[in-house]
Amino acid sequence: MxxxxxxxxxxxxxxxxxxxxxxxxxxxxxxxxxxxxxSSLSVQFLICLLIxxxxxxxxxxxxTRIFGHDDFFLLDNGWRIVCGQRPHLDFCSPWGPVMFLVVxxxxxxxxxxxxxxxxxNAIVGLMIGLWAFWLSRGRLASTPRFILxxxxxxxxxxxxxxxxxxxxxxxxxxYNRYGxxxxxxxxxxxxxxxxxxxxxxxxxxxxxxxxxxxxIALFLKASYFAISLPLVAASFLFRQQxxxxxxxxxxxxxxxxxxxxxxxxxxxxxxxEAFWMAAGARSKALHLAILPLQLISQMPTFLTVTxxxxxxxxxxxxxxxxxxxxxxxxxxxxxxxxxxxxxxSNALQLYAMPLLGVFAMLFASRLTAERQRLPxxxxxxxxxRHIFVLVLCALLVVPQLAxxxxxxxxxxxxxxxxxxxxxxxxxxxxxxxSLLLYDGDHKESNNxxxxxxxxxxGVTLLRKHCDANDRVLTMDMVNPFPYALKWKPxxxxxxxxxxxxxxxxxxxxxxxxxxxxATVVLLPKRPAQSPWFxxxxxxxxxxxxxxxxxxxxxxDWFWLYKRK
Numbered sequence: 001m002x003x004x005x006x007x008x009x010x011x012x013x014x015x016x017x018x019x020x021x022x023x024x025x026x027x028x029x030x031x032x033x034x035x036x037x038x039s040s041l042s043v044q045f046l047i048c049l050l051i052x053x054x055x056x057x058x059x060x061x062x063x064t065r066i067f068g069h070d071d072f073f074l075l076d077n078g079w080r081i082v083c084g085q086r087p088h089l090d091f092c093s094p095w096g097p098v099m100f101l102v103v104x105x106x107x108x109x110x111x112x113x114x115x116x117x118x119x120x121n122a123i124v125g126l127m128i129g130l131w132a133f134w135l136s137r138g139r140l141a142s143t144p145r146f147i148l149x150x151x152x153x154x155x156x157x158x159x160x161x162x163x164x165x166x167x168x169x170x171x172x173x174x175y176n177r178y179g180x181x182x183x184x185x186x187x188x189x190x191x192x193x194x195x196x197x198x199x200x201x202x203x204x205x206x207x208x209x210x211x212x213x214x215x216i217a218l219f220l221k222a223s224y225f226a227i228s229l230p231l232v233a234a235s236f237l238f239r240q241q242x243x244x245x246x247x248x249x250x251x252x253x254x255x256x257x258x259x260x261x262x263x264x265x266x267x268x269x270x271x272x273e274a275f276w277m278a279a280g281a282r283s284k285a286l287h288l289a290i291l292p293l294q295l296i297s298q299m300p301t302f303l304t305v306t307x308x309x310x311x312x313x314x315x316x317x318x319x320x321x322x323x324x325x326x327x328x329x330x331x332x333x334x335x336x337x338x339x340x341x342x343x344x345s346n347a348l349q350l351y352a353m354p355l356l357g358v359f360a361m362l363f364a365s366r367l368t369a370e371r372q373r374l375p376x377x378x379x380x381x382x383x384x385r386h387i388f389v390l391v392l393c394a395l396l397v398v399p400q401l402a403x404x405x406x407x408x409x410x411x412x413x414x415x416x417x418x419x420x421x422x423x424x425x426x427x428x429x430x431x432x433x434s435l436l437l438y439d440g441d442h443k444e445s446n447n448x449x450x451x452x453x454x455x456x457x458g459v460t461l462l463r464k465h466c467d468a469n470d471r472v473l474t475m476d477m478v479n480p481f482p483y484a485l486k487w488k489p490x491x492x493x494x495x496x497x498x499x500x501x502x503x504x505x506x507x508x509x510x511x512x513x514x515x516x517x518a519t520v521v522l523l524p525k526r527p528a529q530s531p532w533f534x535x536x537x538x539x540x541x542x543x544x545x546x547x548x549x550x551x552x553x554x555x556d557w558f559w560l561y562k563r564k
Contacts, residue, residue: 041142042133045149049129052153052408056122059411060115061435062159063418067172068437068447069528072455072480073496074117074171078103079483082112085491086263088270091516092509093495094278094502096219097263099175100495112486114435117171121157128181129153135185135209138202139192144365148188148358151397152181154404155354159411162352166407169414176346179224182213183338184358186228190235191331191362207248214249215256222275223345227338234334238327280507282345284500298340301353301396305332308360308392311385312367328363335359352400360396364389425449428456429484446477446528455480457557458522465553465560466520473518475541477529481522492516497529499536511544521549521561 064071080091081104087093093100106120107113133149140148161172162180189210194202210232218225232249264271309332339353371386418436425448427435432455439448458481462472471490472481477497482489492515496502503509515521523545527534549561 041146045129045133045146048150049126049133049153052129052150052157053122053126055408055412056118056125056157056159058118059159059408059415060110060113060118062118062169062171062411063414063436063438064170064447065438065440066168066170066447067161068170068451069476069478069480070170070172070446071114071117071435071437072483073478074099074103074174075107075114075483076479076489077495078107078116078120079112080104080489082107083482083489085489086265087495088264088274089267090491091489091493091495092277092503092513093274094281095175095221095495097260098216098220099178102178111431112483113431117174118159121159121171121174124178125153125157128156128185131185131209132188135188135206136192138194139188140361140365141368144361147397147401148184148361151357151361151401152184154401154408155184156181158404158407160407162346162354166403167410169407169411173346175221176342179217179221180342180354182217182220183224183228183231183355186210186213186231187335187355187358188362190231191359192366193239203242204244204248207242207245207250208252209248211249211252211254212256213252215253215260218257219260222278223342227342230334231338234331238331277507277509278502281500281502281504284504297351298336298343298353301356302336304392304395305336305356308332308363308389308396311392312363312389332359332363353396354400357397357400360393364393425452425456427452427484428459431486432484445526446530451528454524454526454528454557455484457555459484461522461553461555461558461560462520470519471517472520472522473515474522474524475538475545476522476524476527477534490516490518492518497537498533501533503537505536505540508540511541511548514541515544515548519563521545523559523561525554525557525559 061071077087077091077093077100080087081097081100085091087095087097087100102120102124103117104120105123106116106118108116109119110116129149129152132152133145136145136148139145156177158166158177159169159171160166161168161170161174162176189206194206214225214228214232217228261268261271309329313328335355335358336353339355342355343351343353367386367389371382419438421439427433437448437452439450443450445451445454458474462470462481462485466472468485468487471488472485473479473490473493474481475497479489479493481487492513494503494509494514508514523542545561548563550564551559552562553560
């Protein structure tokens with residue numbers, strides 16, 4: 001009894017259980033019930049999308065806790081684009097032009113501020129979100145359509161590298177986030193056929209969408225292009241094929257492919273050589289010994305997928321062809337293999353498997369649609385199993401979604417309230433004022449005050465002994481100084497040096513192609529790149545440096561060589 005009112009109160013545990021049931025009932029009615037009005041859904045999604053992209057633009061270049069030199073990977077190569085250079089033609093790059101064009105666009109919008117990284121990222125997030133929302137119309141019910149759009153938008157915009165803890169803010173390996181988001185869109189179109197009266201129109205537009213994305217993936221990072229091909233091939237096995245979709249695929253791919261080739265002056269041989277070099281070099285770092293560890297780390301995810309398939313298909317259904325009866329199993333194995341292969345091929349990406357989240361949403365939506373076609377009595381019988389499968393699907397979606405929300409929120413907080421500890425060492429160049437690098441538990445050569453001092457020392461040395469007519473090359477992972485000084489970059493060099501990842505002893509640019517027209521070369525006394533990723537490069541290229549250049553000056557951090 002409540003002593004004041006005389007009303008009998010429920011135990012605290014019962015109240016919590018009642019709240020949980022109401023929340024579950026509300027979610028299920030939203031997920032399984034009739035779709036919300038198109039206009040209401042669109043407005044709500046657009047508001048959320050603008051909030052996410054606005055937050056991304058506000059963050060700009062995130063205060064960085066790990067891999068600070070990767071900020072200059074983006075800034076250096078984006079600066080090359082601003083200065084009119086083109087990947088593969090003017091400098092060697094294992095990546096295609098897409099990532100650098102995005103950063104170049106951001107630099108152009110921000111007057112060459114480092115915040116341009118965030119501006120370009122916000123624009124890509126907006127495009128991916130709108131693309132996902134449009135593409136899933138007629139393919140997904142309203143709630144999964146809404147969640148999918150937010151999931152892929154956050155996948156693009158969250159400012160931390162996939163795998164590590166989301167509080168380790170960084171723009172490192174941003175291209176991987178773009179690649180996964182693009183493959184998520186491909187998976188939606190390939191897995192789910194549009195329903196409704198405008199199906200034929202949807203087929204050709206869906207084909208154009210997938211064709212465009214596959215071509216973009218090719219010029220982003222070739223591994224994502226390679227993974228997209230079996231996804232597209234699988235769609236031809238499980239769908240009643242439409243000639244219009246095939247035309248759309250070819251048309252979409254050709255539009256982007258030939259536009260990018262025109263940008264690269266149709267130098268197909270150089271582009272192919274760059275991709276071949278990247279594949280050959282990356283193969284040196286792939287070892288069979290890591291496969292057992294990879295499988296062990298993925299075992300919880302694999303068991304979850306297995307349970308989804310088992311309980312999701314655990315009812316009597318008409319027997320069709322073998323492919324029809326096992327298409328969900330084949331799709332699950334294909335997506336799992338795609339995520340696994342990408343995880344292995346992407347350096348330092350641990351445990352993140354975003355494509356399975358997209359698959360889980362598609363599976364849950366399809367299962368819900370099937371249940372709604374059942375007689376009322378049978379649908380009621382299937383409800384508990386259905387809820388259990390939705391919970392399993394949520395295990396593949398919610399962790400990545402939550403981590404990305406935390407990562408973006410953390411970036412906003414850090415930007416609004418930067419730690420005073422990072423004020424001990426700041427970049428001396430004014431347009432780098434927005435770039436803040438944190439010291440971690442251990443001072444690392446590629447982040448924090450160590451890397452800030454590295455850049456500041458090089459800037460001082462170059463201003464003392466060179467001028468804006470010089471073209472500076474740095475023999476390290478990245479070349480931060482042309483952007484830091486706003487000087488014209490040299491033709492030559494590599495987008496990023498990582499021995500046996502981006503180049504190797506057998507797959508590398510020639511000495512002439514590497515040094516290009518650089519008039520000045522900085523050789524670090526303490527490289528920012530880890531020794532096992534740079535020592536092999538020095539063994540090959542230092543003798544060629546000494547043949548072409550002579551020592552002119554030095555500082556605490558660098559030897560400065562000028563062309564003989």
